[in-house]
Amino acid sequence: MGEAVSKDFNKYVEYSAHAPWKLKVEPFRVAPAVYYVGNEWVGAFLVDTEEGLILIDTCMFENVYLTIEMIRELGFDPKNIRHIMLTHCHVDHAGGVKPLQELSGAVVWMSLQDDLFKGEPANYEMDDLFYVPPYEVNQHYDHSKTMQFGDVAIKTILTPGHTPGTTSFMITSPDEDGRPITAAIHGGVGPITMKKDYLEKYHLPLSLPQQFIDGCEMLKSYHVDIAVPSHPAHGNLFGRRSKDPMDYKSLIDEKQWPEFLDSRIQFVRDIL
Numbered sequence: 001m002g003e004a005v006s007k008d009f010n011k012y013v014e015y016s017a018h019a020p021w022k023l024k025v026e027p028f029r030v031a032p033a034v035y036y037v038g039n040e041w042v043g044a045f046l047v048d049t050e051e052g053l054i055l056i057d058t059c060m061f062e063n064v065y066l067t068i069e070m071i072r073e074l075g076f077d078p079k080n081i082r083h084i085m086l087t088h089c090h091v092d093h094a095g096g097v098k099p100l101q102e103l104s105g106a107v108v109w110m111s112l113q114d115d116l117f118k119g120e121p122a123n124y125e126m127d128d129l130f131y132v133p134p135y136e137v138n139q140h141y142d143h144s145k146t147m148q149f150g151d152v153a154i155k156t157i158l159t160p161g162h163t164p165g166t167t168s169f170m171i172t173s174p175d176e177d178g179r180p181i182t183a184a185i186h187g188g189v190g191p192i193t194m195k196k197d198y199l200e201k202y203h204l205p206l207s208l209p210q211q212f213i214d215g216c217e218m219l220k221s222y223h224v225d226i227a228v229p230s231h232p233a234h235g236n237l238f239g240r241r242s243k244d245p246m247d248y249k250s251l252i253d254e255k256q257w258p259e260f261l262d263s264r265i266q267f268v269r270d271i272l
Contacts, residue, residue, distance in 0.1 A: 007233075008233075012040065012042075013126070013129065015041075016041060016042075016060050016062060016063060016130070017129040017130055020039070020062050020063030020065075020066060021063075023039040023041055023066075024040075024066055025038075025040050026070075026073075026245060027046075027071075027074050028241055028242075028245035028246070028248075029247070029248045030045070030183060030226060030228050030237075030251055031228070031248055032175045032176070032181050033152050033171070033173035034171055034173070034183050034248075035047075035048070036237070037055075037067050037071055038057070038059055038067070039066060041231065042057070042059050042060070042092045042231055043057060043230050043237075044056065044057045044058055044059050046071055047154070047171060048076065048152075049149035049150045049151075049152040050150025050151065051082065051149045051150050052149075053071075053076060054083045054084075054085060054154070055067075055081050055083070055106070056086075056169060057085075057087055057093040058084065058093065058096030058097050059093070059095065060091060060092055060096060061095040061096050061098070061099065061130065061131050061132060061133060062095070062131070064095070064100060067096060068103070078104060079103060079104050080104070081100065081104040082107065083106055084100060084104075084107070084108045084109065085110075085167075085169070086108070086110045087167055087187030088111075088114050088162060088163040088166045089117060089163060090123065090163065091123075091130045093188075094110075094118070094132070095131070095132045097135040098133035098134065098135040101135060107138045107139055108135060108136065108137050108138045109137070109138070109139045110137045110140065110141070110167075111140060111156075111166075111167045112140040112165065113160065113163075113165025114163050114165030114166070114167075115137045116165075117165055120202070122193075122198075122202035141156040141158075143156050151173060152172070152173045153171070153172040153173075154169060155170040155172075156168070156169060157169075157215075157219065159215035159216075159218075159219065160208060160211045160212065160215065161188070161189075161209060161212020161215060162189060162190055162193055162194065162212065163188060163193065164205070164208070166188040167187045168184065168185060168187045168219060169187070170183075171183045181226065181252070182222070182223060182224050183226040184219070184222065184226070184228065184257055185229075185230055186216075186260075186264070188230060189229070189234055189264040189267075191267050191268050191271050194209040194268055194271065209271070209272055212264075213269070216261040217261075217265070219257075219261055220258045220262075223254070225254060226248065227251075227256040227260045228251075229260070240256075
């Protein structure tokens with residue numbers, strides 16, 4: 001189903017900081033309107049809508065040039081990114097916000113909880129490896145509403161645990177026959193930041209692991225056609241994709257989402 005923490009974690013961190021080109025992958029389609037533009041370690045997702053492009057997560061500052069190139073490889077102009085929506089504030093997901101926002105003029109979104117948390121010491125653990133240009137969040141999610149961008153609907157859901165304000169996404173768009181397809185991204189499932197010693201070190205709520213479990217149980221109530229992990233190794237995304245980079249249909253599996261969530265629940269229970 002996936003790895004609790006990537007077995008290549010140390011390699012990925014080293015390459016991301018000092019040789020990001022070694023983590024380059026080819027962009028591919030994961031849903032009717034959604035494309036993978038991340039790297040071998042961390043995901044970033046481009047959503048094509050009638051109202052402009054939306055980028056969910058940015059990867060690190062050191063490899064943001066790869067994200068820009070992947071967007072261009074798909075035939076899109078990164079200057080047409082209208083919104084940058086962040087799953088959470090960790091450097092591997094938000095490090096590239098500033099240059100991408102400067103390039104495109106995009107509105108930057110994050111949960112209120114992580115906007116407050118991003119300035120805390122717990123969010124600076126890898127600052128000795130990665131540079132994060134300071135950035136401002138322009139909008140906070142209203143989880144009570146579904147955002148509509150033409151025929152693409154985006155529902156955000158607060159799912160604390162990995163960080164206090166981790167946000168998950170339900171992205172619904174029509175397929176070639178007009179049938180709605182929902183792709184879901186859990187905003188953060190890594191268990192390291194839910195270990196008791198980590199939480200105590202940074203004075204974070206000891207309830208975060210249980211909040212994560214409760215959030216996963218709640219997310220299982222959503223109908224999801226395509227499960228998309230925010231780190232590809234967490235859900236074997238590369239192993240499930242088609243050889244044709246534009247064919248997302250091999251990823252359609254209604255059983256994958258609840259199975260993925262159950263596996264992540266177990267990984268967290270194992271550390272409690």
